[in-house]
Amino acid sequence: MAHRIGYLIGSLASDSINRTLARALVRLAPPSLELEEIPIRGLPLYNRDDELEPVEAVTEFKRAVESAEGLLFVSPEYNRSIPGALKNAIDWGSRPWGHNSFARKPSGIIGASTGAIGTAVMQSSMRSVLSFLNAPQLNAPEAYITFRPEVFGADGEVHDEGTRDFLAHYMEEYGAFVERVLSLTAPGHV
Ligand code: FNR
DSSP states (O other): OOEEEEEEESOOOTTOHHHHHHHHHHHHSOTTEEEEEOOOTTOOOOOGGGSSSOOHHHHHHHHHHHHOSEEEEEOOOBTTBOOHHHHHHHHHHTOSTTOOTTTTOOEEEEEEESSTTTTHHHHHHHHHHHHHTTOOBOOSSOOEEEOOTTTBOTTSOBOOHHHHHHHHHHHHHHHHHHHHHHHHSSTTOO
């Protein structure tokens, strides 16, 4: 049976290049993965006052993260870091203390930017955050995508063979990583 992977898009923009990248990844993923978006748009700003009685959007978000077998973060880099909307979602998911929804979720980080470094600095920040949250991460391959409109169609078609092969390889490796982590955390494994 296919593994249920939740993907989070770090941009709220309607014409987000990272949403386009996510569409390409869904198309190129191996059949062993079933990808579904975990939306972050409706979340309020994190406030510790509301942790114990959060609004339904937060409860729903945490439930979606917890029911996914793996997570894929597809995000832009904003000012050399994680976009506020994504960090806000992660903060909600990490709380209240002792109820961290991200723990032990095999995670991948990928992103597209218009600049040449292809979200490398955002990804470095994300690695620290996910380490703290005890989410195992795919270390390699790394995927820093400089977005070129002639390469990516709006529906996720990838017109350049090299890019298509690379993204398909990334998803294969991510799928294999999810398998490895899930087999280590399966009930009965010592
Ligand atoms: C950017 N952009 C950007 N790009 C980059 O490579 N490094 C960066 O630090 C930043 N910083 C940054 C801050 C803010 C507030 C914005 C709006 C943009 C450019 C960014 O790569 C470009 O806008 C992408 O289109 C953003 O991705 P989405 O929203 O289209 O998915």
